[in-house]
Amino acid sequence: xxxxxxxxxxxxxxxxxxxxxxxxxxxVVSVTLATVFGILLAMGRCYTRQPLPFLIYIYEKVxxxxxxLIIFFLVYFGLSQQGIHIKAFYAAVTGLVLHSTxxxxxxxxxxILAIPEGQQTAAMSLGMSxxxxxxxxxxPQVLRLSIPGWSNEFTILLKDTSIAFSIGVVxxxxxxxxxxxxxxxxxxHVLLFIALLYFILVxxxxxxxxxxxxxxxxxGYEVTAVQ
Amino acid sequence: xxxxxxxxxxxxxxxxxxxxxxxxxxxxxxxxVIIGTSGTGKSTLLKCINQLDPPxxxxxxxxxxxxxNPSIDLNRIRQKIGFVFQDFNLxxxxxxxxxxxxxxxxxxxxxxxxxREKALEELRRVGLEKQSxxxxxxxxxxxxxxVGIARALAMDPAIILFDEPxxxxxxxxxxxxxxxxxxxxxxxxxxxxxxEMGFARNVADEIIFMEGGTIIESGPPEQMFNNPKKERTRQxxxxxxxxxxxx
Ligand SMILES: Nc1ncnc2c1ncn2[C@@H]1O[C@H](COP(=O)(O)OP(=O)(O)OP(=O)(O)O)[C@@H](O)[C@H]1O
Ligand SMILES: [Mg+2]
Numbered sequence: 182x183x184x185x186x187x188x189x190x191x192x193x194x195x196x197x198x199x200x201x202x203x204x205x206x207x208x209v210v211s212v213t214l215a216t217v218f219g220i221l222l223a224m225g226r227c228y229t230r231q232p233l234p235f236l237i238y239i240y241e242k243v244x245x246x247x248x249x250l251i252i253f254f255l256v257y258f259g260l261s262q263q264g265i266h267i268k269a270f271y272a273a274v275t276g277l278v279l280h281s282t283x284x285x286x287x288x289x290x291x292x293i294l295a296i297p298e299g300q301q302t303a304a305m306s307l308g309m310s311x312x313x314x315x316x317x318x319x320x321p322q323v324l325r326l327s328i329p330g331w332s333n334e335f336t337i338l339l340k341d342t343s344i345a346f347s348i349g350v351v352x353x354x355x356x357x358x359x360x361x362x363x364x365x366x367x368x369x370h371v372l373l374f375i376a377l378l379y380f381i382l383v384x385x386x387x388x389x390x391x392x393x394x395x396x397x398x399x400x401g402y403e404v405t406a407v408q
Numbered sequence: 409x410x411x412x413x414x415x416x417x418x419x420x421x422x423x424x425x426x427x428x429x430x431x432x433x434x435x436x437x438x439x440x441v442i443i444g445t446s447g448t449g450k451s452t453l454l455k456c457i458n459q460l461d462p463p464x465x466x467x468x469x470x471x472x473x474x475x476x477n478p479s480i481d482l483n484r485i486r487q488k489i490g491f492v493f494q495d496f497n498l499x500x501x502x503x504x505x506x507x508x509x510x511x512x513x514x515x516x517x518x519x520x521x522x523x524r525e526k527a528l529e530e531l532r533r534v535g536l537e538k539q540s541x542x543x544x545x546x547x548x549x550x551x552x553x554x555v556g557i558a559r560a561l562a563m564d565p566a567i568i569l570f571d572e573p574x575x576x577x578x579x580x581x582x583x584x585x586x587x588x589x590x591x592x593x594x595x596x597x598x599x600x601x602x603x604e605m606g607f608a609r610n611v612a613d614e615i616i617f618m619e620g621g622t623i624i625e626s627g628p629p630e631q632m633f634n635n636p637k638k639e640r641t642r643q644x645x646x647x648x649x650x651x652x653x654x655x
Contacts, residue, residue, distance in 0.1 A: 297497075299493065299495060299497035300497065300499060300500070302460060302493070302497060303491075303493065303497035303498070303499065304499075305460060305486065306458060306460065306486055306489070306490075306491035307486065307487065307510075307511040307515055307559070307563060308482075308483045308484065308485070308486035308487035308511070308515045308563070309483070309511070309514060309515050310483050313514055313515075317510065317514055318499055321501045322500060322501050325501065
């Protein structure tokens with residue numbers, strides 16, 4: 182039994198690692214895009230005139246209110262029915278980005294709101310333009326304040342990539358499933374091994390970001406926003 | 409031509425009229441001190457001068473230019489008006505040196521190396537070259553305010569506005585900041601809102617007493633303290649001297 186399971190793992194390690202590669206690619210691409218959109222839309226909510234902030238607010242509410250699986254199905258099967266066919270991988274990226282951006286807007290927006298008004302006043306009184314003030318004064322502080330909330334979202338997104346299995350993206354979970362259907366007796370061990378891989382990934386991301394947080398922490402100016 | 413000329417400015421917030429027609433001038437290298445009770449509109453006046461909160465009516469002239477003119481480039485004008493805040497407003501994520509040099513680098517577009525050199529010079533001027541690598545959170549209140557002054561000075565402004573620069577400080581730290589300001593007197597034009605009567609008396613070329621959004625009386629310190637023309641000035645200075653001690 183155990184031997185069969187372990188054999189199943191060992192024989193399929195390259196096969197599983199390829200799946201892991203897809204999981205990582207899905208995560209990195211999605212988290213990068215969602216972070217860029219999250220920052221831009223958070224600034225849009227804080228610094229632009231209506232109706233943009235209201236529209237962003239609606240977007241946030243909608244996509245925070247939907248299960249990820251529905252978003253995936255809508256993007257993949259829904260669009261496909263309308264004659265728009267996209268590859269499962271890109272559908273998964275789109276779904277993850279739509280979902281994660283909605284959460285990240287909230288993270289960056291609360292950081293923006295946590296920056297004291299006086300920072301902007303001081304920059305203005307030096308003759309700094311608004312875009313420069315945002316870029317050189319507000320944003321660097323916002324990013325620091327956002328690290329804890331953002332790392333949390335990062336690991337959630339990583340785990341959420343496993344749902345891409347449902348639309349046929351051949352990532353880690355899908356590879357595990359393929360092995361299991363060929364050799365059902367190894368199922369428990371293969372699943373445990375996959376669980377371990379996810380855990381190691383999440384654990385190293387947390388460690389790395391903790392380091393980043395410490396490195397950029399300013400003494401006496403500890404992170405106070407969004408824990 | 410005056411360095412700064414404020415002509416009959418008015419400012420209201422909603423139905424509350426805060427400034428009701430103020431006029432005065434500040435000349436090159438002159439030090440003027442504004443005194444007055446809380447809520448009189450002193451901070452509002454300073455914000456009207458550098459157009460952080462433009463006046464509703466009236467004009468502000470800086471070096472012969474009407475800066476209340478709506479077509480003027482305010483970012484260019486504000487480089488010429490230093491501002492020192494009551495609560496410092498240093499940039500939290502930058503070291504003391506970077507706080508002073510950022511305006512030079514990003515606004516005046518001076519090369520980084522030269523900007524840092526000039527910033528260090530300004531920090532030396534306020535006695536903080538040793539703290540140049542420290543972040544605001546690692547500085548005492550008095551040190552923060554001196555960085556604030558260095559940051560304003562670095563831009564080579566025509567005039568520096570101070571809004572109660574020492575009122576957020578512990579008493580034993582006030583002296584350091586006042587000393588720095590005393591050293592600046594006569595070298596750069598300054599308009600200072602303060603409750604430090606000893607400083608006003610010793611350093612100001614002229615004291616402006618403000619109340620209820622207007623100037624009640626202004627004149628040289630000797631006259632204001634010893635021979636005020638208005639009864640109200642006498643009352644105020646009498647009361648504040650017993651509160652803050654004579655010097
Ligand atoms: N942004 C604002 N909106 C509404 N009212 C304001 C605003 N800023 C100031 N005021 C009002 O204007 C009046 C003058 O305020 P200001 O801060 O200029 O007084 P001040 O003389 O600086 O007082 P203090 O000595 O307490 O600093 C106050 O009654 C205040 O409530
Ligand atoms: Mg005030």
